[in-house]
Amino acid sequence: MTKILLIVAFTIGIVLWFKYMAGKRDVLPRKEKSSEDMVRCESCQVNLPRSEALLSQGKFYCCDEHRRRGD
Numbered sequence: 606m607t608k609i610l611l612i613v614a615f616t617i618g619i620v621l622w623f624k625y626m627a628g629k630r631d632v633l634p635r636k637e638k639s640s641e642d643m644v645r646c647e648s649c650q651v652n653l654p655r656s657e658a659l660l661s662q663g664k665f666y667c668c669d670e671h672r673r674r675g676d
């Protein structure tokens with residue numbers, strides 16, 4: 606009987622874990638996709654995903670320092 610309870614608890618744990626992971630994926634949409642748009646930093650010319658780039662006056666930058674330098 607104890608074994609059955611353990612299996613049930615284990616199953617519930619897995620279901621909750623999957624729900625947690627699914628919720629996490631909604632918070633960070635498409636970040637792991639490799640087909641994401643790549644943009645180039647105006648300052649150092651490095652390529653980076655659009656979601657990680659900083660946009661300023663229609664130009665992309667890899668970091669805040671380069672964005673300030675580019676302005």
Ligand SMILES: [Zn+2]
Pocket residue numbers: 646647648649650651666667668671
């Ligand atoms: Zn840069």
